[in-house]
Amino acid sequence: MAGFWDFEDPLIPMEDWIETTVDWLVANYRSEFQLIKWPVQKVMWGMEALFKGVHPAVMIGLLTLAAWKLVGWRMALFTAATLFLVGLLGMWEHTMVTLAMVVSAVAFCAAVGIPLGILASQSDRFEAGLRPLLDAMQTTPAFVYLVPVVMLFSIGTVAGVIATIIFAMPPIIRLTNLGIRQVPQELVEASRAFGATRSQRLRRVQIPLAMPTIMAGLNQTIMLSLSMVVIAALIGAGGLGVPVFEGLNSLQVGLAGVGGLSIVLIAMVLDRLTQALGTPKAK
Amino acid sequence: MADKEKIVVKNLYKIFGHHPARAFPLLKKGKTKEEIHAELGLTIGVQDANFSIPEGEIFVIMGLSGSGKSTLVRMFNRLIQPTRGQVLVDGRDIVSMGKAELIKLLRSDMSMVFQSFALMPHMTVLQNAAFGLETAGMPKKERELRALDALEQVGLKPYADSMPRELSGGMQQRVGLARGLAVDPSILLMDEAFSALDPLIRTEMQDELLRLQSEHQRTVVFISHDLDEAMRIGDRIAIMESGRIVQIGTPDEILQDPADEYVKAFFRGVDPTNVLSAGDIARKTQVTAIRHKGEGPRAVLERLNREDRPYAYVLDQKKVYQGIVSVDSLKSVIKDGGEPRFADAFLPGADPVDAAAPLQDLIPLLTAAPWPLPVVDEAGRYLGAISKNIFLKALYRADMPEETTGENPPEANG
Ligand SMILES: Nc1ncnc2c1ncn2[C@@H]1O[C@H](COP(=O)(O)OP(=O)(O)OP(=O)(O)O)[C@@H](O)[C@H]1O
Ligand SMILES: [Mg+2]
Numbered sequence: 148m149a150g151f152w153d154f155e156d157p158l159i160p161m162e163d164w165i166e167t168t169v170d171w172l173v174a175n176y177r178s179e180f181q182l183i184k185w186p187v188q189k190v191m192w193g194m195e196a197l198f199k200g201v202h203p204a205v206m207i208g209l210l211t212l213a214a215w216k217l218v219g220w221r222m223a224l225f226t227a228a229t230l231f232l233v234g235l236l237g238m239w240e241h242t243m244v245t246l247a248m249v250v251s252a253v254a255f256c257a258a259v260g261i262p263l264g265i266l267a268s269q270s271d272r273f274e275a276g277l278r279p280l281l282d283a284m285q286t287t288p289a290f291v292y293l294v295p296v297v298m299l300f301s302i303g304t305v306a307g308v309i310a311t312i313i314f315a316m317p318p319i320i321r322l323t324n325l326g327i328r329q330v331p332q333e334l335v336e337a338s339r340a341f342g343a344t345r346s347q348r349l350r351r352v353q354i355p356l357a358m359p360t361i362m363a364g365l366n367q368t369i370m371l372s373l374s375m376v377v378i379a380a381l382i383g384a385g386g387l388g389v390p391v392f393e394g395l396n397s398l399q400v401g402l403a404g405v406g407g408l409s410i411v412l413i414a415m416v417l418d419r420l421t422q423a424l425g426t427p428k429a430k
Numbered sequence: 431m432a433d434k435e436k437i438v439v440k441n442l443y444k445i446f447g448h449h450p451a452r453a454f455p456l457l458k459k460g461k462t463k464e465e466i467h468a469e470l471g472l473t474i475g476v477q478d479a480n481f482s483i484p485e486g487e488i489f490v491i492m493g494l495s496g497s498g499k500s501t502l503v504r505m506f507n508r509l510i511q512p513t514r515g516q517v518l519v520d521g522r523d524i525v526s527m528g529k530a531e532l533i534k535l536l537r538s539d540m541s542m543v544f545q546s547f548a549l550m551p552h553m554t555v556l557q558n559a560a561f562g563l564e565t566a567g568m569p570k571k572e573r574e575l576r577a578l579d580a581l582e583q584v585g586l587k588p589y590a591d592s593m594p595r596e597l598s599g600g601m602q603q604r605v606g607l608a609r610g611l612a613v614d615p616s617i618l619l620m621d622e623a624f625s626a627l628d629p630l631i632r633t634e635m636q637d638e639l640l641r642l643q644s645e646h647q648r649t650v651v652f653i654s655h656d657l658d659e660a661m662r663i664g665d666r667i668a669i670m671e672s673g674r675i676v677q678i679g680t681p682d683e684i685l686q687d688p689a690d691e692y693v694k695a696f697f698r699g700v701d702p703t704n705v706l707s708a709g710d711i712a713r714k715t716q717v718t719a720i721r722h723k724g725e726g727p728r729a730v731l732e733r734l735n736r737e738d739r740p741y742a743y744v745l746d747q748k749k750v751y752q753g754i755v756s757v758d759s760l761k762s763v764i765k766d767g768g769e770p771r772f773a774d775a776f777l778p779g780a781d782p783v784d785a786a787a788p789l790q791d792l793i794p795l796l797t798a799a800p801w802p803l804p805v806v807d808e809a810g811r812y813l814g815a816i817s818k819n820i821f822l823k824a825l826y827r828a829d830m831p832e833e834t835t836g837e838n839p840p841e842a843n844g
Contacts, residue, residue: 337548340507341562341613342536351564355552 173298180299187312188305190254194247195304203239207231214416218423226420229412238387238409245376245386245413248304252311252372257365260316264323264361265349274324281317289314289378297382307376307384315371322364326357366421373414387413436485436617436649437506442515444475444501444673450513463672475501477673479515483666485616486647488639490660493670499653502670503619506651507540508532519617537566541610545622547602549594555581555605556590562613573612580612581605583642600631604638611642620652624659632656636663658819669693682797708792709785711821712805712814717742719772721752727770731760741801743812744772751804751812754780782806785813789821796821 172180198206207230215223233242267274292310300306330353338348354361380388387410394403445453453472456465463474476498483489491499504510506517508524517524519540524532541562549558557564560577568576581587584604594602603623610618624632640663643650654660660667661681668678669692677689684693719730719742730742734757742760744752753776763770782804783792795803802815 331548333544333546333548334550336509337542337544337550338561338565339509340536340542340619341565341609342533342538343565344533347565351561352550356550 169295169298172295177299184300184305184309187251187255187308191247191251191305191308194251195244198243198247198250199240203230203234206243207234210416214420217420222419222423226416229416233409233412236405236409238390238405241385241387241389241406242409242413244304245373245388245410248308248311248376248379248384248386249369249372249417252308252315252376253365253369255308255312256316256319256368256372259312260319260364260368261323261361264320264364265327265354267320267324268327268353269345277320281320284313285317289375290381293378293382302383304379304384304386306382307379307386310379310382311372311375314375315368318367318371319361319364322367323357323361326360326364327353329360330356362421362424365424366418369417369421370414373410373417377410434485435482436487436520437651438482438516438518438521439479440516440518442479442502442505442517443477443513444498444505444510445472445513446475447472454514474498474673475510476505479675481668481675481678483649483651485649487665488643488650488652488663490652490654490664490667491670492654492657492660492667495655497670498673499670500621501673503621503651503653506617506619507536507542509542537562538613539615540617540619541613541615542619542621543603543606543610543623545625547594547599547606547626549602549605549609551594553594554590555586555592555594555597558594558605559590559608559612561609566613576614577608577612580608583611584608584638598631600627600635603627603635607635607638607642616648618648618650620650622653622655625655632659639663657822661818685793685797707785708783708787708789708803708805708816709807709813711789712785712816713820714814715817715820716802716815718812719744719755720749721746721772727755727760727764727772727775730755730772731757731764734760741777743804743815744776745812749811751782751806751810753777754801754804756801777801780804782810782812783816784808792816792821 201209207227210230211223211227214226230242233239263277267277289310292313296306296310296313300309327349334352334356335348338352343351376384376386377388377391380386380392387406390406391403391410394400394406443454445451447470450472452470453466453474456469457474457477461469463477467473479502491502493499501510505512506519506524508527512525515525519535524535527535550561553561556574556577559580560573563573563576578587578590581590584607586601586604586608589597589601589605594605597605603626606623624635627635636659639650642648652663654664664681666678666680667684669676669684669689671692677684677693679687717730717734717737717739719725719733721744725733730744734740734742740756742755744755746752752772755772755775756777759775759777760770763775766774780799780801783795783806785805785807792803796816796818802817802820804815805813807813
């Protein structure tokens with residue numbers, strides 16, 4: 148028989164507790180969770196229709212134009228070449244699904260995360276309460292999200308987007324909060340001295356000055372979304388995770404390799420584009 | 431100048447820390463700032479300030495770093511919430527005022543200029559100048575017109591569309607000033623507004639302020655570290671130490687009758703049996719003109735203009751002091767026609783002081799004379815001159831060491 152100090156049998160039945168909790172949530176609140184799912188589903192389906200519906204040549208043209216406007220002609224060339232290559236590799240449709248998922252997830256992250264970050268910047272207490280939650284969201288391995296998400300939201304692309312939202316939200320909250328708190332005290336004082344209300348101060352001074360930091364947060368959120376979207380293939384989400392996952396299952400190293408390459412290429416495009424958002428071109 | 435009291439401060443306290451009221455019993459017992467900090471961990475920012483500022487006055491607050499100057503002034507616009515007491519502006523108490531009323535006051539009648547300029551880096555010069563009007567909700571067209579007007583007052587209209595970072599420090603502070611003026615306040619708070627500027631620009635800004643003041647009398651509360659600046663622009667000066675106001679008076683009053691050791695340390699040195707004499711501190715920083723054929727009044731006038739100095743000290747070939755001429759007096763003798771002579775341009779009353787004169791004797795002379803005092807030896811030879819600034823600095827250096835250990839010199843920035 149194993150002794151106490153072997154630590155073999157769990158004396159704290161944490162496993163059971165978690166299971167009971169999640170089961171209880173599923174049993175009692177599934178409909179509420181379906182309610183959360185609804186807007187995500189709407190946006191995701193809309194995005195998917197958009198990205199898949201637009202002719203590849205038009206899509207490449209639009210993204211190239213955006214790259215040219217935001218960064219410059221080198222980036223435009225790189226974007227065009229990358230997308231073209233992805234198409235030649237036969238990964239176009241998967242890529243579009245992935246982009247639709249990333250865009251949807253990031254839209255929700257920004258819509259929820261930026262206001263939360265602003266709130267956190269205004270209240271030390273709120274920030275203190277939020278911090279452990281964000282730490283947990285960020286340090287929990289991506290795979291661990293998948294089980295409860297599947298139980299609450301079932302499988303598929305939409306469930307994958309929801310897992311992605313949870314996983315990718317922390318940086319935008321953190322950096323919005325940080326960016327606003329980093330605005331020099333003297334500027335905050337100056338705006339108060341001239342009779343600015345809190346909302347005027349936020350709108351005219353703190354948020355504009357925090358923009359580069361908020362954009363850095365957005366960039367991190369986008370990159371995290373991309374990595375999670377791929378993992379979400381495990382729970383039946385579409386996109387570039389699918390070839391990787393299939394290749395892994397059937398040991399088709401070529402297929403997995405092509406999927407992986409496409410992910411890396413898309414990541415590079417997204418990273419550079421969104422980094423450019425944070426550092427506007429000098430006038 | 432009207433006699434109306436613009437700002438009245440009554441029993442005003444600021445104590446930093448948790449549960450600040452705990453400090454009052456100790457203050458009553460006469461405990462010092464340090465003792466209270468050691469005992470309760472509370473910092474006395476300002477204690478029991480009582481004074482009033484009449485309308486249109488330039489009121490300068492001086493004191494060593496940490497003496498509570500900024501805290502005091504920031505309670506006037508409630509950037510810092512007072513712990514106790516009243517600040518009455520036109521009879522209305524700022525401290526108990528509701529938020530909406532306070533905001534209204536800040537948008538229209540009281541503005542602030544900061545040491546670090548505190549311009550919004552993402553806004554143009556014009557937008558910065560219009561900031562106070564924008565918060566007040568004035569329509570764009572109208573506020574830009576008024577901001578342009580304010581920029582014009584400080585000579586920066588051509589830079590309206592520049593970004594602040596493209597301007598020099600002096601120009602940035604002009605924008606800060608324009609931002610303050612644009613709301614057309616009757617009270618202007620200036621927290622070491624010119625301290626970050628180099629000396630020449632600083633003097634220029636002081637002149638600018640005095641000029642603006644002559645056009646439109648505002649009540650100006652001006653914090654300064656610089657004795658010369660305080661004497662130059664202040665109608666009255668308040669000296670602060672450890673959160674208390676230890677003396678208030680005109681520059682001359684304070685110079686002649688310092689209230690205590692601390693003020694003496696500021697204004698004339700602590701040791702009355704000072705061993706220094708006029709000759710020890712005279713400096714050859716003034717323009718001198720030797721009376722000989724080569725350099726006549728015209729040449730000296732030109733030199734003064736070129737070097738942008740107001741006075742020249744005229745000596746003979748043996749360096750014996752003759753008199754002082756000014757730009758204006760030179761101009762008038764030249765204009766009178768004929769061959770101009772220095773003797774006709776000498777300013778009346780510019781008597782030299784003896785090198786052996788004790789420094790105390792110089793105080794009335796210094797406050798009376800607009801020019802630096804010329805100093806001569808027994809033979810009447812010019813040794814140099816003593817400006818107010820040289821005087822104060824010299825005395826200060828000579829007397830500080832034992833008396834106020836551990837403090838920073840008054841003119842050092844904190
Ligand atoms: N927010 C704060 N919290 C705690 N203590 C403060 C705070 N602000 C100022 N103090 C303290 O109050 C005292 C007065 O500070 P204040 O800034 O008014 O001095 P000052 O005379 O303006 O100095 P300086 O010449 O350096 O600007 C100092 O002891 C300072 O440490
Ligand atoms: Mg200060």
